Amino acid sequence: xxxxxxxxxxxxxxxxxxxxxxxxxxxxxxxxxxxxxxxxxxxxxxxxxxxxxxxxxxxxxxxxxxxxxxxxxxxxxxxxxxxxxxxxxxxxxxxxxxxxxxxxxxxxxxxxxxxxxxxxxxxxxxxxxxxxxxxxxxxxxxxxxxxxxxxxxxxxxxxxxxxxxxxxxxxxxxxxxxxxxxxxxxxxxxxxxxxxxxxxxxxxxxxxxxxxxxxxxxxxxxxxxxxxxxxxxxxxxxxxxxxxxxxxxxxxxxxxxxxxxxxxxxxxxxxxxxxxxxxxxxxxxxxxxxxxxxxxxxxxxxxxxxxxxxxxxxxxxxxxxxxxxxxxxxxxxxxxxxxxxxxxxxxxxxxxxxxxxxxxxxxxxxxxxxxxxxxxxxxxxxxxxxxxxxxxxxxxxxxxxxxxxxxxxxxxxxxxxxxxxxxxxxxxxxxxxxxxxxxxxxxx
Amino acid sequence: xxxxxxxxxxxxxxxxxxxxxxxxxxxxxxxxxxxxxxxxxxxxxxxxxxxxxxxxxxxxxxxxxxxxxxxxxxxxxxxxxxxxxxxxxxxxxxxxxxxxxxxxxxxxxxxxxxxxxxxxxxxxxxxxxxxxxxxxxxxxxxxxxxxxxxxxxxxxxxxxxxxxxxxxxxxxxxxxxxxxxxxxxxxxxxxxxxxxxxxxxxxxxxxxxxxxxxxxxxxxxxxxxxxxxxxxxxxxxxxxxxxxxxxxxxxxxxxxxxxxxxxxxxxxxxxxxxxxxxxxxxxxxxxxxxxxxxxxxxxxxxxxxxxxxxxxxxxxxxxxxxxxxxxxxxxxxxxxxxxxxxxxxxxxxxxxxxxxxxxxxxxxxxxxxxxxxxxxxxxxxxxxxxxxxxxxxxxxxxxxxxxxxxxxxxxxxxxxxxxxxxxxxxxxxxxxxxxxxxxxxxxx
Numbered sequence: 038x039x040x041x042x043x044x045x046x047x048x049x050x051x052x053x054x055x056x057x058x059x060x061x062x063x064x065x066x067x068x069x070x071x072x073x074x075x076x077x078x079x080x081x082x083x084x085x086x087x088x089x090x091x092x093x094x095x096x097x098x099x100x101x102x103x104x105x106x107x108x109x110x111x112x113x114x115x116x117x118x119x120x121x122x123x124x125x126x127x128x129x130x131x132x133x134x135x136x137x138x139x140x141x142x143x144x145x146x147x148x149x150x151x152x153x154x155x156x157x158x159x160x161x162x163x164x165x166x167x168x169x170x171x172x173x174x175x176x177x178x179x180x181x182x183x184x185x186x187x188x189x190x191x192x193x194x195x196x197x198x199x200x201x202x203x204x205x206x207x208x209x210x211x212x213x214x215x216x217x218x219x220x221x222x223x224x225x226x227x228x229x230x231x232x233x234x235x236x237x238x239x240x241x242x243x244x245x246x247x248x249x250x251x252x253x254x255x256x257x258x259x260x261x262x263x264x265x266x267x268x269x270x271x272x273x274x275x276x277x278x279x280x281x282x283x284x285x286x287x288x289x290x291x292x293x294x295x296x297x298x299x300x301x302x303x304x305x306x307x308x309x310x311x312x313x314x315x316x317x318x319x320x321x322x323x324x325x326x327x328x329x330x331x332x333x334x335x336x337x338x339x340x341x342x343x344x345x346x347x348x349x350x351x352x353x354x355x356x357x358x359x360x361x362x363x364x365x366x367x368x369x370x371x372x373x374x375x376x377x378x379x380x381x382x383x384x385x386x387x388x389x390x391x392x393x394x395x396x397x398x399x400x401x402x403x404x405x406x407x408x409x410x411x412x413x414x415x416x417x418x419x420x421x422x423x424x425x426x427x428x429x430x431x432x433x434x435x436x437x438x439x440x441x442x443x444x445x446x447x448x449x450x451x452x453x454x455x456x457x458x459x460x461x462x463x464x465x466x467x468x469x470x471x472x473x474x475x476x477x478x479x480x481x
Numbered sequence: 482x483x484x485x486x487x488x489x490x491x492x493x494x495x496x497x498x499x500x501x502x503x504x505x506x507x508x509x510x511x512x513x514x515x516x517x518x519x520x521x522x523x524x525x526x527x528x529x530x531x532x533x534x535x536x537x538x539x540x541x542x543x544x545x546x547x548x549x550x551x552x553x554x555x556x557x558x559x560x561x562x563x564x565x566x567x568x569x570x571x572x573x574x575x576x577x578x579x580x581x582x583x584x585x586x587x588x589x590x591x592x593x594x595x596x597x598x599x600x601x602x603x604x605x606x607x608x609x610x611x612x613x614x615x616x617x618x619x620x621x622x623x624x625x626x627x628x629x630x631x632x633x634x635x636x637x638x639x640x641x642x643x644x645x646x647x648x649x650x651x652x653x654x655x656x657x658x659x660x661x662x663x664x665x666x667x668x669x670x671x672x673x674x675x676x677x678x679x680x681x682x683x684x685x686x687x688x689x690x691x692x693x694x695x696x697x698x699x700x701x702x703x704x705x706x707x708x709x710x711x712x713x714x715x716x717x718x719x720x721x722x723x724x725x726x727x728x729x730x731x732x733x734x735x736x737x738x739x740x741x742x743x744x745x746x747x748x749x750x751x752x753x754x755x756x757x758x759x760x761x762x763x764x765x766x767x768x769x770x771x772x773x774x775x776x777x778x779x780x781x782x783x784x785x786x787x788x789x790x791x792x793x794x795x796x797x798x799x800x801x802x803x804x805x806x807x808x809x810x811x812x813x814x815x816x817x818x819x820x821x822x823x824x825x826x827x828x829x830x831x832x833x834x835x836x837x838x839x840x841x842x843x844x845x846x847x848x849x850x851x852x853x854x855x856x857x858x859x860x861x862x863x864x865x866x867x868x869x870x871x872x873x874x875x876x877x878x879x880x881x882x883x884x885x886x887x888x889x890x891x892x893x894x895x896x897x898x899x900x901x902x903x904x905x906x907x908x909x910x911x912x913x914x915x916x917x918x919x920x921x922x923x924x925x
Contacts, residue, residue, distance in 0.1 A: 239712070239846075240710065271715055273557075
């Protein structure tokens, strides 16, 4: 195994009690990165090593003291810890680039094959995210810039048939019901395995994508790959909600605290789901095509009515700031609701009788290169990835309302859908945790 | 027109004599960005405003004093001046992302249509590169982060038939001869117009791509779009030669000085080319597929022999550092040449009797998203863009040698080819220069 030379030791202590990654990893959007760093430093000074390590996956912020010169290659030091209670890449703030790849396991694959695959993949992902060259790669130069690389693994419905453990398949792990407005293309459909690979550097991302695909060897066929982007690092202040290609801030209502993640993202010990998935989550991947041609015919006010928010600030139409609470009862001078009940925001909001109808959204924009025969000018949209405890009561419940009434439906179409069970995080030395993705499932 | 609020005034003086963009815009690769800034500051102190403005398109470096905190959105202040003697995006250091779009002009297009298109496009590109919202866009929020955006326009062979000025077509503006190893696909072929759009932020790039395409309105059909990437800003020290997906440093032999650009990139006053293109250049776009499956079967030594350079340093096999001069006569202990005469580097080097066989290379990596029916794992390669005075005596002469003997041909295949005449730079107020792209051609 490659030695850990050059890696910040504070992120390389998989077995100290301090490494509780169930501390918040996500920056509150209002807090600037510099502000957060100062806060973290203060907390660390008060609490000692524990305080610092408690920053978990956002340790990238704690390295700012070393990289306060933008002329230097600061992304080369930006490492998101791979091991932890939960997999990285879920509560990790969105990196600039996404490749999410779905695979089919070839006929004849056995549980032993899958165990070997997961052992190799997990170790390779661990090394890649540290900026180390994984075994079997002759490209060490392409592995040196981790740039907040995360690699997150999920298992599709058929995975459990292949490994002969259908009783271990979570009840919710099945295709999302087809909604009336869906125009699903098989091209972007269900698969046996998925790797969500995210990174702030596109070259590192390409290398990691290639390496992981190749490491799967003959067991795997690529079912699809979806690529996406947000703003580059350095383009916006950290914590800024990214915009989609409709110009809307996308992800304002995401969970911000550990408590919120525990409440509706991470599958907990009291869940009725199988033991192996506790600490994990459910990942839904929807491909949503956006029609810019017709969207651009709208004036700003109409766009804001459809969304229920101001475009510039992202504030609800009843508020001033992005994170203001929406007042769905407010009326305008004509007695009409200020926020249209059929606006995207109103319909996406959890009903008062089910406050857990929320998800961690991790959407990426796509603008595809030329595909022969297609009109590229409308080949844009959103790779909408969300994480939740149970898609039936979360994604599907929300999407049913959106499908039926969302004003945005005029300009968006769901064209792809896939669901994956995401195993919990790993520990490099095991010791009661999975040493590789799904170990407790595959060794049970 | 949008006012210039918030833009560094040193980059907004199109008519001061100081704005001689034939000063070097490209950082010598050995010089760190910080080192360059200090040098530029010293020069400016010595020379006054003239010294500072002479930095031309690399003014982004002069703003570092404002953005030495990576927690802030420094890319929002990074502006490459649009106007100048030459178009930006040619000697501009490679930004992280590329969309190069080729268009076909629809039947019935007149020279008046083209004149209007160029007027609108030039003004929109000028505004976008400043971080201003162009007229007709309702997305001001997507226009605020210029992130070194450049938009460079080129005219294809048929353009001159359409505008009825075939006598103004440069003699070299015709398809590159088909080489014996080419497997050209019409999908990536010749077109009437091209926009090379490059940016360090992928969202700004997507917006600019969409806006410019839409601004072309009904005159244009998209022929193809090619997307590419290099390392992100902040991933490597500025001036570092980027790597391709074979792990090789790509672009080591690029021109570094104004003299070199004048010598073989910019079409000069003594050229036999038409007057309108002087100060411009020729852009060749080749799509080069790379076979990673077979490349990865090679050991490191074989890869280095094929390239003629060490992978890690990029140095010639006879040297130690990337920019060491290659010694093609050096022999090893067996009397064999250290640098294989059939290596890529040996064949690409200009022959002693024709030292002008060089080009400005601006290659971008591609790794394409899933295309139904294709095997994505080999859908990678290089969008190879190069600029030169004359493709016949530069690109084609070099490529003929490479086609015939380059060892790299085992792993690479040219699948696309297009050539464009790139008009010179512009001035916002005209005054003896083109106010819009190709004005002196279209108004002659």
